[in-house]
Amino acid sequence: MFLFLIYVALARVTNAQHVFAHFMASLLDSPAAQHSYSYAESDWTNEMTTAQNIGIDGFALNIGANDYEVDRIVDAYAAAESLGFKLFYSFDMTDTWKQSDMVNIVANHSSSPSTFLWNNTILVSTYSGESYGEDFWAGFKSALQSQGIHITLAPAFTTYRDPSSAASLVSTFPSIDGFFNWWSWPADVGANLTTATDLAYQAAVSSLSGPYIMSVSPWQFKNFGGASDWVQYSDTLWNYRWQQAVNDVKPDIVEIISWNDYAESHYIGDINPKVYLGTQAPLYVDGFIHAAWRDVAQYYISWFKTGSAPIITKDEVVFWYRAWPKAIKCSTGTLPRNAAYPEDAVFALAMLKDTATITLAIGSNTVNFTAGPGVTMGSVSFAPEDSQVPYIAISRNGATVADTHGSMYVNHSGCTYYNFNPFVGSIAE
Numbered sequence: 001m002f003l004f005l006i007y008v009a010l011a012r013v014t015n016a017q018h019v020f021a022h023f024m025a026s027l028l029d030s031p032a033a034q035h036s037y038s039y040a041e042s043d044w045t046n047e048m049t050t051a052q053n054i055g056i057d058g059f060a061l062n063i064g065a066n067d068y069e070v071d072r073i074v075d076a077y078a079a080a081e082s083l084g085f086k087l088f089y090s091f092d093m094t095d096t097w098k099q100s101d102m103v104n105i106v107a108n109h110s111s112s113p114s115t116f117l118w119n120n121t122i123l124v125s126t127y128s129g130e131s132y133g134e135d136f137w138a139g140f141k142s143a144l145q146s147q148g149i150h151i152t153l154a155p156a157f158t159t160y161r162d163p164s165s166a167a168s169l170v171s172t173f174p175s176i177d178g179f180f181n182w183w184s185w186p187a188d189v190g191a192n193l194t195t196a197t198d199l200a201y202q203a204a205v206s207s208l209s210g211p212y213i214m215s216v217s218p219w220q221f222k223n224f225g226g227a228s229d230w231v232q233y234s235d236t237l238w239n240y241r242w243q244q245a246v247n248d249v250k251p252d253i254v255e256i257i258s259w260n261d262y263a264e265s266h267y268i269g270d271i272n273p274k275v276y277l278g279t280q281a282p283l284y285v286d287g288f289i290h291a292a293w294r295d296v297a298q299y300y301i302s303w304f305k306t307g308s309a310p311i312i313t314k315d316e317v318v319f320w321y322r323a324w325p326k327a328i329k330c331s332t333g334t335l336p337r338n339a340a341y342p343e344d345a346v347f348a349l350a351m352l353k354d355t356a357t358i359t360l361a362i363g364s365n366t367v368n369f370t371a372g373p374g375v376t377m378g379s380v381s382f383a384p385e386d387s388q389v390p391y392i393a394i395s396r397n398g399a400t401v402a403d404t405h406g407s408m409y410v411n412h413s414g415c416t417y418y419n420f421n422p423f424v425g426s427i428a429e
Contacts, residue, residue: 017252018116019301021051021259021268022090022215023059025069025076036072038274044079047269051085051259054294055301058086058116060125060255063105064095070105080114088116090156090180093129099136103143110149118152118178118211125180125213130157130173138175152210154178161187163200170204178210184217184241184257185232190341192233192240198249211252216241218293221265221420223333224280230337231420238293239349239377242300246309254304256297265421268293283333284419287408292318292426299351299375309374312353315394315401316428319360321346323408323423324415325382333418342420344382346390346406351375356396359403362410363388386412392427402429 025036036043051059061076063069080087087109091102106124109115116123129137137153144151153176160169161183169179179201186193202212218238221231245254259269263281268290277285296318302310324330325344350358352372360367363383371378380390388410393403408423 018057019254020058020060021056021256023259024062024261026064041075041079044076048085054298060090062090064092065097077109086116088123090125092127121150121152124151126155128158134173152177154180154210156180156182158182163196166200166204177208179205180213184215185220190233195244195248213253213255214251215255215257217257217266219266225334229334233341246303283417284421288421288423290424292424315352317348317350318426319348320422320424328415330415330418345379347379356394359393361391402427
């Protein structure tokens with residue numbers, strides 16, 4: 001046992017820290033949505049290049065049991081191999097999977113240089129899957145081993161969230177090698193997420209050979225017009241969750257949720273017009289760009305990989321806000337669960353090379369705060385006036401360095417669909 005623990009410790013040292021983004025190849029909770037159905041290899045190349053440019057090492061491909069996805073994955077691997085980009089599977093186990101189909105999918109690209117390896121074995125993850133039982137997962141690994149394919153299984157068994165259940169994870173599922181904590185948002189409370197779940201499950205798998213994967217996400221809102229619609233308290237999540245990753249948890253892998261899950265409003269990739277999202281998601285996604293969140297990710301990805309906060313050489317403020325106050329009555333859609341928790345405000349994350357004053361203004365409300373050097377958060381509450389657009393400015397030594405207005409108005413009337421998805425913008429010198 002002592003020698004095994006030494007091996008595990010050395011294995012973790014030799015595996016550099018990595019960052020992946022959860023990529024939806026399909027979206028099972030919106031049957032009409034087909035994320036990669038219309039993708040050509042060039043679409044994969046564009047997505048991967050954008051991710052690679054901010055330091056993301058690869059995509060965790062969320063796949064369902066759909067025939068078209070097998071063909072799309074061929075294109076994904078071709079694009080990844082040309083870029084030196086990595087991929088691993090995150091099987092969506094809320095679909096109905098045959099073990100043999102999963103084995104074939106892993107085997108198809110097992111020798112690709114773009115298949116991500118952990119300790120020289122293929123990393124495989126999931127969304128959910130605990131209901132399949134230990135025998136299923138043991139059989140899955142055994143079937144691959146019979147073909148000479150060895151994997152590291154680090155699933156996201158989503159019912160394992162309570163820290164007190166961490167001890168039972170490994171004893172219930174001895175075939176797993178690591179764990180992916182899917183939960184990157186508060187659980188129906190108006191308070192910040194803590195690291196209690198992360199630390200408990202990280203400790204539970206620390207003696208295993210696989211990674212502890214920590215999820216980091218900027219937002220959570222979904223509105224399909226049903227009882228499962230929710231918004232989670234996410235106002236400053238994109239900053240403090242990264243802070244937890246780099247300062248407190250320091251996981252083996254960070255997995256950003258998500259690159260392109262538009263329906264849950266936590267996408268940091270661009271909105272691809274080829275993706276058919278059904279009838280409801282476009283009502284709260286179209287026009288609500290999140291691209292500037294990638295600038296925040298780039299900063300923290302560098303910090304995570306190097307262990308030190310990067311030196312900022314250019315002043316930038318990334319800001320986000322909703323287009324409607326939470327108390328507004330809308331003509332269609334569903335008022336989501338937890339609608340009372342988000343603050344009606346414009347939020348700004350300043351990334352500054354030196355101390356400066358940040359001005360946030362909307363309507364009759366103005367807030368000035370001192371920020372930098374480094375990262376500082378601030379906010380200004382929505383004004384009572386209707387149809388107002390935020391103003392953001394960076395000033396230093398009495399001079400304006402840069403200023404801008406948001407591209408989305410905050411309205412107190414005329415809401416046609418309940419929308420808690422934020423607009424994200426930025427200003428830089």
